[in-house]
Amino acid sequence: xxxxxxxxxxxxxxxxxxxxxxxxxxxxxxxxxxxxxxxxxxxxxxxxxxxxxxxxxxxxxxxxxxxxxxxxxxxxxxxxxxxxxxxxxxxxxxxxxxxxxxxxxxxxxxxxxxxxxxxxxxxxxxxxxxxxxxxxxxxxxxxxxxxxxxxxxxxxxxxxxxxxxxxxxxxxxxxxxxxxxxxxxxxxxxxxxxxxxxxxxxxxxxxxxxxxxxxxxxxxxxxxxxxxxxxxxxxxxxxxxxxxxxxxxxxxxxxxxxxxxxxxxxxxxxxxxxxxxxxxxxxxxxxxxxxxxxxxxxxxxxxxxxxxxxxxxxxxxxxxxxxxxxxxxxxxxxxxxxxxxxxxxxxxxxxxxxxxxxxxxxxxxxxxxxxxxxxxxxxxxxxxxxxxxxxxxxxxxxxxxxxxxxxxxxxxxxxxxxxxxxxxxxxxxxxxxxxxxxxxxxxxxxxxxxxxxxxxxxxxxxxxxxxxxxxxxxxxxxxxxxxxxxxxxxxxxxxxxxxxxxxxxxxxxxxxxxxxxxxxxxxxxxxxxxxxxxxxxxxxxxxxxxxxxxxxxxxxxxxxxxxxxxxxxxxxxxx
Numbered sequence: 001x002x003x004x005x006x007x008x009x010x011x012x013x014x015x016x017x018x019x020x021x022x023x024x025x026x027x028x029x030x031x032x033x034x035x036x037x038x039x040x041x042x043x044x045x046x047x048x049x050x051x052x053x054x055x056x057x058x059x060x061x062x063x064x065x066x067x068x069x070x071x072x073x074x075x076x077x078x079x080x081x082x083x084x085x086x087x088x089x090x091x092x093x094x095x096x097x098x099x100x101x102x103x104x105x106x107x108x109x110x111x112x113x114x115x116x117x118x119x120x121x122x123x124x125x126x127x128x129x130x131x132x133x134x135x136x137x138x139x140x141x142x143x144x145x146x147x148x149x150x151x152x153x154x155x156x157x158x159x160x161x162x163x164x165x166x167x168x169x170x171x172x173x174x175x176x177x178x179x180x181x182x183x184x185x186x187x188x189x190x191x192x193x194x195x196x197x198x199x200x201x202x203x204x205x206x207x208x209x210x211x212x213x214x215x216x217x218x219x220x221x222x223x224x225x226x227x228x229x230x231x232x233x234x235x236x237x238x239x240x241x242x243x244x245x246x247x248x249x250x251x252x253x254x255x256x257x258x259x260x261x262x263x264x265x266x267x268x269x270x271x272x273x274x275x276x277x278x279x280x281x282x283x284x285x286x287x288x289x290x291x292x293x294x295x296x297x298x299x300x301x302x303x304x305x306x307x308x309x310x311x312x313x314x315x316x317x318x319x320x321x322x323x324x325x326x327x328x329x330x331x332x333x334x335x336x337x338x339x340x341x342x343x344x345x346x347x348x349x350x351x352x353x354x355x356x357x358x359x360x361x362x363x364x365x366x367x368x369x370x371x372x373x374x375x376x377x378x379x380x381x382x383x384x385x386x387x388x389x390x391x392x393x394x395x396x397x398x399x400x401x402x403x404x405x406x407x408x409x410x411x412x413x414x415x416x417x418x419x420x421x422x423x424x425x426x427x428x429x430x431x432x433x434x435x436x437x438x439x440x441x442x443x444x445x446x447x448x449x450x451x452x453x454x455x456x457x458x459x460x461x462x463x464x465x466x467x468x469x470x471x472x473x474x475x476x477x478x479x480x481x482x483x484x485x486x487x488x489x490x491x492x493x494x495x496x497x498x499x500x501x502x503x504x505x506x507x508x509x510x511x512x513x514x515x516x517x518x519x520x521x522x523x524x525x526x527x528x529x530x531x532x533x534x535x536x537x538x539x540x541x542x543x544x545x546x547x548x549x550x551x552x553x554x555x556x557x558x559x560x561x562x563x564x565x566x567x568x569x570x571x572x573x574x575x
Contacts (some may be wrong), residue, residue, distance in 0.1 A: 003043065011048040011320065018042045019344050020054030021326070022319055024065040029317050031569065032296045039059070039065065041324040044343030048320055064332060065316050066299055068096030068325030068340070071282040072238045072306040073167070073196065073219050073266035076117070076128070077104035077508045079541075080272055080458070080501070080521070083121035083128055084357035085514045089272060091126050091187040091355075092348035093279040094337050097326040098126065099195070099310055100452045101166035103133030106131030107462050108138065108368055108433065108506040110146025114156060116433035120360040129310070131166035131196055132156055134184055134337055136464055138169050139550050141570070142558035144462035145368070145433035150183035157191050163310050167385070168215055169551040171199040171566060175209045185214045192309060200399075201553060203229060211235060219266055220552075222247055222399065224254040231259050236309045242541040245398045248284055251292045251416075253573040261296050264306045267339040269460075272518050272523070287333050295332035361510045366504050369457060369487045370435040371465060374479050375503050376472045379428060380416040381441050383407060389562060390424060391547065391555045393446035395537040398546050402555040402564065403445065411443075418443065420470065425449055429548050430465040430479065431559040432457060432507070442557040442573060444468060444547065448535035452493035453478040456508030456541060459548040464559045466548050489541055491527055498531060499524050502527075 009015040017040040026049065040052040076098070083100075090098070100121070105113035114133070114413075120126035134224040136148040142494045156162050165188035168174055175183040183493045188195050195481075200211050211233045219238035221227040227237050239255075241248040245268065247348025255263055265284035267275075281302050288298045307316025314322050324344035330336045340348040349353055389409055392401040405411055417427065424445050430436040446486045453469025453476035465482055469475040469492070478492040481500060491498040501520050503510050510517060527541040550556045553565040563569045 001243060003496065005041065007047050010042055013052065017047055017054045018051065018053050019056045019058065021065060023062055024060040026061055027064060027066045027069060027296055027299050027320050029296065029300040030319070032294070033066070034296070035274065035466065036062070041186070041344040042325055043063040043099070045314070046318060046324050047320045049318070051335060060328060064329045064340060065318060066094070066327040066329060067303040067322070068327055068342070069094045069285075069302040070306040070312070070316060071095050071098040071267055071281050072264040072310070072317050073240075073268055074098050074100050074101050075102070075104050075230055075269055076121075077102070078269035080503055080509055080520060081288045081514055081517055082360065082509050082511055083117065084124060084314060084360065085511075087124045087126035087357065087414055087518070088353040088355070089275040089514050090280040091340055091342070092337065092351045092353050093263050093275070093282045094327040094340055095127065095282070096278040096340065096342055096433060097312070097315060099129045099131060099163060099306065101131040101133060104167055104463060104508055105365075105506045106133040106136045106148060108146070108364060108508065110148060111152055111155065112364060117366055118156070118159065118161065120362075124357060125342040125345070125355050128161065129163045129312070130156070130159070131164055132162060132188070134195075135169040140551050141560060142559070143431045143433065143436060143438060143463045143464070143549075149180055150187045150257065153184060154383055156185050157187060157193065162193070163351045164188045165195045167196045167198035167219070169198040171202055171210055173203075173214045173470060175206050178237055180320060182213070182233045186525045189214050196484075197235065198551065201226070201361070207233065219268060221251060222397070224251060227251050227254050231262055236262050236264060239284065240265040240266050240268045241287060242268045243274050243539050244269065244396065244546055246396050248287050249291060252288050252293060252549065256291060258393055259307060260301060263301050265302050265308060269542065271521065273521055274419065276514065276518055281339060282335060289333065289335065341495070365506050368507050369432050369465065369484055371430055371432050371479070371485050374430065374475065374476055378439055379426065379441065379475060381426060381443065381573060382416055383411065383413045383418055383573070388418075388443055388574040389555065389571055391427070391442060391444040391557065393444065393538065393543060395446075398549070398554050399548070400553070405445070421445075423448060425468050425470050425559055427468045427547060428466070428475065428476065429459060429557050429559045430467070432465040434471065438559040440557050440559045440561045442562045446535065448533055448539065450533040452491065452498070452532045454489070454491055454540060454544060455479055455482045455533070456489045456544055457482060457487040458489065458541070458545045461549060462558070463507060464548065466544060468471070468544060489524065491524060491530055491532065498527050
C-alpha cells in the first residue's frame with residue numbers, strides 16, 4: 001500500500017520521483033502519437049508523464065523514447081552462447097524481454113535442460129520468459145536425448161516466468177488428436193496459459209482443427225496467403241527475421257491498420273554475429289520501416305502487441321504503472337539506438353552492454369556427445385537404380401526441395417555406391433545421445449562445398465551430430481574432432497582440421513564471451529566460404545543445422561534416414 005500512496009504523490013507532483021527523463025519525444029503505442037514531455041520513474045516503474053522534477057534528471061534532448069522491445073519467440077541456444085552472454089548481445093539493441101523456448105537444450109538434457117535455462121537466465125538485465133518445449137522429441141522419426149510428457153512439463157507450468165506451451169511442431173499429432181499432445185495442450189490451457197504454434201503449410205480443415213485445439217500463434221508463415229488465413233482464424237502472427245529464415249520482407253506487405261494488432265516480431269533462430277551487427281528486434285523494425293510501415297506501428301508490433309498476446313502485464317508501453325524498460329533512439333528512420341534502460345537503470349549505451357554477468361556453471365550440461373567409432377563402411381550410400389532423391393537447399397529459407405537426379409548426368413557411382421555428384425554432397429546424421437549407432441545417410445544439393453566437410457552438434461531439433469562433405473576421409477575427421485571437443489562446430493579440409501568452436505554446454509552453447517565467440521564464428525564463416533567454397537548466399541552452420549528438422553518441408557534427414565515431410569514418412573535414396 002505504501003508504494004501506491006507514494007506513486008499517487010509523485011504523480012500529483014507532491015513528491016520528487018527517483019528519476020525523470022526530461023524533454024523526451026515519447027512514442028505512445030496506444031494512440032500512435034509522439035508526445036514531447038517528461039517521464040517520471042520510481043522504483044523501476046513509470047509513474048507519470050508530464051512536467052516533473054526528479055532527484056536525478058536525464059535530458060533526452062528531444063530524442064525519441066520508446067518502450068523496450070520484446071522478442072516474441074527465440075531460441076537462445078541458437079546464438080551458441082549462454083543466456084547471460086545472449087543478454088549482452090541483445091540488450092544494447094533495445095531488446096529488454098524475450099519469450100524463449102528452450103527446446104534445443106531440452107532435446108539434449110530434458111527437464112534438467114529446462115531448469116538450467118530457467119536458472120541461468122535469472123537475475124539478468126533482460127527478462128527471459130519461458131515457453132515449455134511441447135515436442136521433445138519433435139517427432140517419432142528421430143532419436144534425441146530425452147522424452148518429455150505432460151506430467152514432466154507440469155512441474156514447471158506454475159513458475160512465474162513460464163508463459164505457456166512452446167511451438168507445437170507435431171501438427172499431425174494435434175490434428176489427429178494424439179493423446180500425449182492433447183494432454184500437453186490441456187495442461188497449459190488449464191493454467192490459463194498460451195500455446196504457440198508451428199504449422200507450416202497446413203490449411204483448410206486441418207488448420208481449423210489446429211486452431212480449435214487451442215493453438216494461438218504462428219511464426220512459420222512463409223507466404224502472405226498463409227498469414228491471412230491464420231489471421232482470419234484469430235491467430236497471432238509472429239513475423240520472423242532470423243539468420244537462415246528471413247520472412248519479413250514478404251510478410252510485411254500484408255500488414256495494415258486493420259490487422260497489425262495481431263502481428264508481432266520475432267527472431268526465432270539468429271546467429272550471434274547477426275545479433276551483434278544487424279541487431280535483434282530492432283533489425284525487424286528497421287526492415288519494416290524500409291518496407292513502408294509506419295514507425296510507431298513497427299514499435300507497437302515490437303512491444304505492446306507481444307506483451308498483450310502473452311499476458312505480460314506492465315510491459316510494452318510508456319504509461320503509468322508500466323516497467324521503465326526504455327529505449328532512446330535518435331530518429332525513426334535509421335533507428336540508431338543510443339541508450340537502453342532496464343527498470344530505469346542504464347544497461348547499454350552506443351551498442352555496448354554496461355554489465356557483466358558471472359558464468360553459471362553446471363557440469364551436468366557437459367560431455368553430451370556419445371558415439372561409436374565411425375568407419376568408411378558406415379557412410380556408404382547404395383544407389384540401386386538410375387535416379388536418386390536429393391535434398392535441395394533454398395537459400396535464406398528453412399524449406400527445402402525434393403529433387404530427383406540422374407545417375408551419370410548428375411551423380412557418379414562406383415561399384416553401385418555414390419562417389420560424387422554435380423554440386424551434390426553426402427550428408428549424415430549420427431545419433432549422439434545414447435550411443436545407439438544409428439546413422440541416417442542422404443544426398444544434398446546447393447551447398448557448394450568442395451574438398452572438405454563440416455560437422456556440428458547443432459542439428460534441430462534433436463541435435464544429433466550432422467555432417468556434410470565431399471569425401472569420406474574428411475567427414476570422418478570432422479566427426480572425430482566433434483567427439484574430441486565435446487560438441488560444437490568443426491571445419492575440415494584435406495584431412496586437416498581447419499577450425500573448430502567447442503560448444504561444451506549440451507553441444508549447443510559455450511560460456512565464452514560474446515566477442516570471443518563472435519570473432520571465432522566470423523573466422524569460421526570466412527573459412528567455410530573461402531576454403532571450402534560454400535555458396536556465399538548460404539549461412540553454412542545455420543543452414544546445415546536445419547537439414548535435420550523433419551517438421552519443415554520438404555525433404556530432410558534424421559539419424560533414421562531420409563524423411564519426406566509431405567508424405568510424413570521415410571523414403572529411400574534411390575530405387
